[in-house]
Amino acid sequence: MPPQVSGTEGYAAEADSLFVRYESIPSDEAHAAVLHLLPRTPARVLDIGAGTGRDAAWFARLGHRVVAVEPTDALRLRAMQLHASPAIDWIDDSLPELAVLATRDESFDLVMLTAVFMHLDETERRRALPNIAARVARGGMLIMTLRHGPVPQGRRMFEIDPESIIVPARLLGLNLELHRRGSSLTAENRAAGVTWTTLAFSKPR
Numbered sequence: 001m002p003p004q005v006s007g008t009e010g011y012a013a014e015a016d017s018l019f020v021r022y023e024s025i026p027s028d029e030a031h032a033a034v035l036h037l038l039p040r041t042p043a044r045v046l047d048i049g050a051g052t053g054r055d056a057a058w059f060a061r062l063g064h065r066v067v068a069v070e071p072t073d074a075l076r077l078r079a080m081q082l083h084a085s086p087a088i089d090w091i092d093d094s095l096p097e098l099a100v101l102a103t104r105d106e107s108f109d110l111v112m113l114t115a116v117f118m119h120l121d122e123t124e125r126r127r128a129l130p131n132i133a134a135r136v137a138r139g140g141m142l143i144m145t146l147r148h149g150p151v152p153q154g155r156r157m158f159e160i161d162p163e164s165i166i167v168p169a170r171l172l173g174l175n176l177e178l179h180r181r182g183s184s185l186t187a188e189n190r191a192a193g194v195t196w197t198t199l200a201f202s203k204p205r
């Protein structure tokens with residue numbers, strides 16, 4: 001068996017329940033803070049750590065073309081069936097390198113990193129950020145959410161100071177457009193004290 005991708009610990013074992021949980025959250029509620037920043041005309045979207053494909057399917061329904069990157073087979077293979085769409089291209093790839101994606105040398109109007117980056121340690125995040133920034137097209141946007149609070153059992157997760165992303169992102173030519181801290185959408189996570197940071201960056205034309 002190939003070695004497990006760093007950050008994916010716990011996901012394959014919980015795939016069944018995650019399909020129920022993640023698919024029950026409407027994407028427009030999950031991304032309410034950034035709806036005004038999303039492309040209004042058909043665009044190229046990259047969803048890194050796409051999970052069950054909930055957001056990839058949402059973007060496809062909105063008329064966008066989506067590349068969905070997901071390293072956990074138990075999620076990706078089932079998501080491909082659940083959200084079968086000619087507008088979604090699924091790729092088995094992972095942070096920090098995004099090596100498969102790099103060979104395609106594509107750039108995207110919108111890059112989404114939803115509830116993923118806190119699974120990488122500081123060294124991995126430092127390696128990953130230039131590889132993510134390289135995939136954002138000129139005039140494009142990078143949107144990420146970071147979870148804070150208790151770590152679910154069996155997961156690998158780190159507390160992230162948003163400044164540790166904002167400062168290097170600026171050096172990579174990404175301008176901060178939005179920095180928001182909010183509560184969790186689910187009652188269970190709110191009760192557990194989980195909060196979220198949303199960051200949005202633009203890349204100048």
Ligand SMILES: C[S@@+](CC[C@H](N)C(=O)[O-])C[C@H]1O[C@@H](n2cnc3c(N)ncnc32)[C@H](O)[C@@H]1O
Nearest residue numbers: 006007008022049050051072094095114115116
């Ligand atoms: C909390 S889930 C979020 C899924 C989806 N983005 C959503 O919002 O529903 C985190 C996802 O990140 C993926 N992931 C974990 N480590 C990763 C890595 N090193 N590279 C890419 N994806 C990773 C997991 O497999 C999982 O699908």
